[in-house]
Amino acid sequence: MKITAGVCRRILNAMPMKPPEIGGILGSSDGIISRYQLDDGRNSGCGCFYSPDVTRLNTTIKAWQREEIAFRGIFHTHFFGVCTLSEGDIRYINTIMECMPSSIEHLYFPLVVLPEKQIVPFIAVRNGRTIEITKDELVIV
Secondary structure, eight states: OEEOHHHHHHHHHHSOSSSSOOEEEEEESSSSEEEEEEEOOBOOSSSOOOBOOHHHHHHHHHHHHHTTOEEEEEEEEEETTOOSOOHHHHHHHHHHHHHSOTTOOEEEOOEEEETTTEEEOEEEEEETTEEEEEEOOOEEO
16 A cells, blocks of 8 residues: 555544544545545444444545545554454455445555554455455555
8 A cells, every 4th residue: 555654644643542443534546545534433432443424434535536536445543552454344344345336446444553653554455256355565655
């Protein structure tokens, strides 16, 4: 996942240092993540999961389309040094990928791990009828 240094820094600085989980969406116009929209979302009340405000984020995605910015994925926080996807994360990623038009071959689903302030990128790739989710390389440009 290629991301501009400015967007990377702004995402990390916007994250709370304690639960609840939050997240947002990523966008690019040239294959490099150069836009993001933070979303406070909703959670279970115990800070256990991030549930995006889909209506708000879809409004941002539509505005980005007018600016020729493509939706490239969703990020969210994990706390206590957890840098792996949960079973719930994997189910949600699969659901999102299944809803995407077939022209979208891959999306990014990075974790923002706290308190380390580390971005751990994952990529979901359409492979025929299956979706493969793997850890990706973080490239800051």
